[in-house]
Amino acid sequence: MSVKPDPELVRLRRALRERDGRIQELAARLAAVEGSVTLRVGQTLVGAARRPGRRMVRLPRDLYRLWRTSARTDVRETSERPAPAPSQTEAPGTVPSPFLGLTEEERLLVAPRDRLVIAGVLTPEAVAALEPYAHVVPLTPHAAELVGDLRDPDLVLIQAAACTGHGPWAHLGDPAATDRERRIREVIASSQIRGRPVVLWRDAPAAPGLRRLPVDEVVEGDLGVPLHLYNPIALDPARSRVPLVHTAGPRPPEVPGPVAHAVRHEPARFREHAVAVVDTEAAALRALACGARVVSTVPVPGAAHAPDAASLAAETAAAVGAGPRTEEEQREVTRRLFAEHALPVRLAALLSRLGLDAGPLASRRVSVLVTPAAGDPRTLAAELRAQTLAPAEIVLPAELGATASELPGVPVRLAPGGGWEGLVAAAREPYVVRWTPGRGPHALADLLCALECSGADAIGIRPPEAAGNGGTANGALAGEGLAAAGIRAAGLGDAGARGGTRGPAAGWAFGAEAGLEPVLxxxxxxxxxxxxxxxxxxxxxxxIPGG
Structure with a gap:
């Protein structure tokens, strides 16, 4: 029995083939333009006119090399055979994509940009920290100017920490490494001609040559805490109380008694210890994010300040005696980091100063869905207005349309259906929040903070009673509440059989648990x-715990 193909599926396949064909044609044209001798000769002449002191001397040699390259290319092209036709055995509807075999950075040449593009001299740790918020293209000395010209990044970032140690840009700015300084200056000049800002990120002692670079802005200290790497998820309530001493200088802080030492920012090390003694703001903020009580030799909000040996010993002893932070204490600390010191917050402030229209805070946009059973409309409006982090939009059922006038400054969308499915269909943001009455003013901020830390697909609230009674009663209550709101919630009762139950100190943890109330x-x-x-x-x- 033959199955008739779906007309819509056939149409979509045809449109996909046409689009891939256009992309392939554009990629071929772009490759032809970039590989043409005319363009390369023009670029060479413009470069010589722009920097006559050095490029004019090299101009004859560069033109000679272009001539030799073009001659070899002509001979090779005449001797090559035509490309074979596509195999007739290939699956119908498949078109060879020009993206196959290309790295993500190379795809930026032909792919439309939907995110900020940052190129620069960066450590692997900085690349991992920036990747959730931008396309990151690390530069290397041998191809820095070429990559910068091809990628045309929105921002060039030069990190001082990447110029130390044993990386490809080691000793950049040192008088003994003038070749690397010359190459980075060429990247800076090329970027500034195109109107792309260049930023020096001085998160480590900078060599004299780095301080003389003609950058657009200098960022002192830390660029912010990447909460997707440093967070309090799955902390061990019985973690070690032996202080972890983290130092960036030549002499670590002297702490009496047994200690553990660390010289790099490692999330696992910070999570293993309930107390950390540090001497930099960056280390203090990361240790706070990982749930440690922090004693710092420099003033940092949320950490105990110990400027001398006597206060250091006293504050460390007090932190060891206090033990691991309580859930409420950690919630306050993480909330402050999320609002003030997280990497996307500081990156957004930097981009705003540079006049760049980019959105590293776009991941904090969420749609709030309000069901008809959400309580009194005036109380609902007051709770939403009191949120410390405003939602991107609020979706209301049609019968609560009058509440929209009490929510100034927030886009309100009305769902014509009125049921839960209608609310979901009307939402426009990739994440939604099911709003129930009684939420505190930090409810949305806490949920989005947990989302930024975890990258989870869904976040549920664990009722306080669930840890004590195994969650059975609370699972039933959660199911009844969803049913009252007209929402189908199959399987809530047996979630605990698969995920198990946790004690009061469980904190944030992955897994479906008994009584878990899905919220975001x-x-x-x-x-x-x-x-x-x-x-x-x-x-x-x-x-995450309720509260």
Missing amino acids: MRRDLAAVLDPAAWARGGARLLA
Whole structure:
């Protein structure tokens, strides 16, 4: 029995083939333009006119090399055979994509940009910290100017820490490494001609040559805490009370008694210890994010300041005696880091000063869905207005349309259907929040902070009573509440059989748990509020305590 193909599927396949064909044609044209001798001769002449002192002397040699290259290319092209036709055995509807075999950075040449592009002299740790918020293109000395010209980044970032140690840019700015300084100056000049800002990130002692670079702005100290790397997820309540001494200088802080030492920012090391003694702001903020009580020789908000040996010993002893932070204490610390010291916050401030229209804070946009059973409309409006982090939009059922006038400054969308499915269909942001009455003023901030830390697909609130009674009663209550709101929530009752229960000190942890109330989730998961089904489908669920 033959199955008739779906007309819509056929149309989409045809459109996809046409689009791939256009992309392939554009890629071929771009390659032809970039490889043409005319363009390369023009670039060489312009470069010589722009920097006559050095480029004019090299101009005859560069033109000779172009002539030799073009001659070899002509001979090779005449001797090559035509490319074979595509195999007739290939699956129907497949078109060779010009993106195959290219790295993500190389795809930026032909792919449309949907994110900020940052190129620069960066450490691997900085690349990992920036990747969730931008396309990062690390530069190397042998191809720095070429990569900068081809990628045309929105921002060039030169990190002082990448110019130390044993990396490709080691000793940049030192008088003994003038070749590397010359290359980075060429990148700076090329970027500034195109109107791209160049920033020097001085997170380490800078060599004299670095301080003389003609950059547009200098950022002193830390660029912010990457919460997706440093966070309090899955902390061990019984972690070691032996202080972890982290130092960036030649002499570590002298702490009496047994200590552990660290010289690099390592999330695992910070999570293993309940107390950290540090001498830099960057290390202090990262240790705070990982749940440690911090004693710092420099003033840092949230850390105990110990400027001398006597106060250092006293503050360290007090931190060891206090033990690991309570859940409420850690929530306050993480909330402050999320609002003031997180990497996307500081990066957004930097981009604003440079006049760049980019959105590293776009991941904090969320749609709040309000069901008809959300309580009194005036109380609901007051709770939403009191949020310390405003939502990107609020979706209301049609019967609560009058509440929109009490929510100034926030886009309000009305769902014509009125049911949960209608609210989800009307939402526009990739993540949605199911709003229930009684939420505190930090509810949205805490949820989005947990999302930024975890990258989870869904976040649920663990009721305080669930840890004490195994979650059965609370799972039933959660199910009743969803049913009252007209939401289908299959499987909530048996989630605990798969994920287990946790004690009061469990904190943030991945897994579907008994009594877990799904609150924030991807929009495509929201049709059925079933944490157990989400987990079976491979979704990452984060449980956070209620409160």
